[in-house]
Amino acid sequence: MNPWLLGVFALGLTPTPALAATGPIDLTQSAIGIIALVIFVAAYLLVMGEEKLHLRKSKPVLVAAGLIWALIGWHYVQAGMPDETSDAFKHTLLEFSELMLFLLVAMTYINALEERRVFDALRSWLVRKGFSYRTLFWITGILSFCLSPIADNLTTALLMCAVVMKVAQDDSKFIALSCVNIVIAANAGGAFSPFGDITTLMVWQAGMLEFQEFFVLFLPALVSYLIPATIMYFFVAREKPGGLIEDIEMKRGAIRITCLFLLTVATAVCFKTFLHLPPVMGMMMGLGYLQFFGYYLRMTLPGSLARKKALAERKGDEQALRRLGGVVPFDVFSRVQRAEWDTLLFFYGVVMCVGGLGYMGYLAIVSNFLYLEWNATGANIVLGIISAVIDNIPVMFAVLTMQPEMSHGHWLLITLTAGIGGSLLSVGSAAGVALMGQARGHYTFFGHLKWSPVILLGYFAGVGLHMWLNAAYFYKFF
Numbered sequence: 001m002n003p004w005l006l007g008v009f010a011l012g013l014t015p016t017p018a019l020a021a022t023g024p025i026d027l028t029q030s031a032i033g034i035i036a037l038v039i040f041v042a043a044y045l046l047v048m049g050e051e052k053l054h055l056r057k058s059k060p061v062l063v064a065a066g067l068i069w070a071l072i073g074w075h076y077v078q079a080g081m082p083d084e085t086s087d088a089f090k091h092t093l094l095e096f097s098e099l100m101l102f103l104l105v106a107m108t109y110i111n112a113l114e115e116r117r118v119f120d121a122l123r124s125w126l127v128r129k130g131f132s133y134r135t136l137f138w139i140t141g142i143l144s145f146c147l148s149p150i151a152d153n154l155t156t157a158l159l160m161c162a163v164v165m166k167v168a169q170d171d172s173k174f175i176a177l178s179c180v181n182i183v184i185a186a187n188a189g190g191a192f193s194p195f196g197d198i199t200t201l202m203v204w205q206a207g208m209l210e211f212q213e214f215f216v217l218f219l220p221a222l223v224s225y226l227i228p229a230t231i232m233y234f235f236v237a238r239e240k241p242g243g244l245i246e247d248i249e250m251k252r253g254a255i256r257i258t259c260l261f262l263l264t265v266a267t268a269v270c271f272k273t274f275l276h277l278p279p280v281m282g283m284m285m286g287l288g289y290l291q292f293f294g295y296y297l298r299m300t301l302p303g304s305l306a307r308k309k310a311l312a313e314r315k316g317d318e319q320a321l322r323r324l325g326g327v328v329p330f331d332v333f334s335r336v337q338r339a340e341w342d343t344l345l346f347f348y349g350v351v352m353c354v355g356g357l358g359y360m361g362y363l364a365i366v367s368n369f370l371y372l373e374w375n376a377t378g379a380n381i382v383l384g385i386i387s388a389v390i391d392n393i394p395v396m397f398a399v400l401t402m403q404p405e406m407s408h409g410h411w412l413l414i415t416l417t418a419g420i421g422g423s424l425l426s427v428g429s430a431a432g433v434a435l436m437g438q439a440r441g442h443y444t445f446f447g448h449l450k451w452s453p454v455i456l457l458g459y460f461a462g463v464g465l466h467m468w469l470n471a472a473y474f475y476k477f478f
Contacts (some may be wrong), residue, residue, distance in 0.1 A: 027360035032075050036068045040353050058342045061349025068356035092355030096348055098205060098280045105283040108336050109261040110155050116254035123163045124248040132240045133174055140164055140178060141229050144185035149193030153186035157431035161438050167241045172442045177236060179443035180451050181229055183432045184423045188225040191419025192217035199396040199418045206400050208411045211269050216470050217416050224420045224462030228454040252304060253297050260289045294332040350394050358401060371404035380410060381463060384417020388428030392418040409474030416466055420459055424452050
């Protein structure tokens with residue numbers, strides 16, 4: 001990666017225009033400002049080397065965030081203005097807290113569904129059907145595109161990769177091709193839903209777009225997936241795999257928890273749309289739904305087990321009796337423990353680093369360059385490509401906090417490009433990084449890189465289709 005490019009990008013990171021305006025000390029040309037930039041760049045280089053270094057991505061950004069704010073605090077104390085930094089930090093922390101609690105509830109539900117074996121049952125069904133490689137290629141891709149708007153792109157990609165690994169076993173070529181397909185589909189599917197990716201959630205919670213407006217990106221996102229997938233399809237072997245067949249039964253309450261998750265999403269949308277309250281309130285209320293249902297499952301477990309054991313004994317089903325003997329009560333808080341804490345802490349570190357650098361006064365440099373000296377359309381398209389190298393979270397947070405004067409069409413554009421741009425490289429999205437670990441030895445950086453030209457073709461096709469279909473949104477301002 002070009003360090004100069006990363007350094008220029010980092011200049012634009014800032015908490016909010018209000019904070020940039022209230023910070024009376026401009027540190028952009030000071031030694032402290034330069035040191036802070038060096039710290040951030042060094043931390044992000046460590047993040048990008050996570051796969052090689054085996055170092056969790058949250059560690060370097062947590063330390064970097066602490067150092068950057070320590071430098072700011074020390075400078076303001078020396079200037080006799082200690083309260084300024086405290087207020088700025090609390091404002092940035094509040095922004096993160098809303099997103100973190102929202103994500104925590106979503107992750108808890110996903111983990112609860114995983115514990116109830118919903119995803120295992122789906123995987124088992126696909127394996128039992130005995131699809132050919134070519135059919136499986138399309139099924140896993142289309143399911144990734146359809147599930148990621150609800151279950152998020154990372155969870156969906158991991159699930160579909162597990163299906164491919166189970167069916168194809170040691171067929172490295174098919175696994176690699178399918179993983180590329182899954183990453184593209186999951187990222188594209190996550191781009192047209194507030195729940196599909198952290199970046200779309202950030203845009204929605206910031207109030208830049210209404211919930212229903214995201215869905216106009218459906219066709220552009222679909223095209224950005226179908227073009228590379230169609231080209232790759234002709235390289236899939238005309239064979240039928242012989243994967244292991246297993247029969248998996250979902251646990252009690254699985255369907256009802258799925259319904260509660262959908263109800264929670266609806267509650268969050270209603271809180272935002274009709275009550276003009278942060279959607280996180282609806283999500284936290286939905287966590288209460290799950291807790292009450294968890295209580296019901298625990299209280300009714302003895303009776304349920306007794307009935308199932310009696311039925312198994314009458315049938316002489318020894319396997320069922322052994323399985324029932326290992327049943328443990330459903331625990332909501334054990335699901336919370338299994339949330340992606342590394343991802344949440346990484347998100348915290350990035351937001352705090354961005355907030356600190358922005359409070360030093362770097363907003364005008366990149367904001368003026370991208371959105372005034374250049375133009376919003378070109379800036380958003382380029383930032384989408386940059387997100388494949390850096391990561392779409394800091395890219396989107398930078399745009400949101402600069403808050404350039406853009407139409408709804410341009411906000412939709414950056415939402416689309418930040419989502420599908422991460423597919424250009426395997427390290428450009430959380431889904432790609434996760435699959436490199438899950439399919440280690442099969443799906444690699446260079447294996448993905450050789451398909452980047454066709455992915456780029458889909459990227460520009462999706463962007464062009466959005467600008468044509470949704471042209472009216474480019475004239476809609478707040």
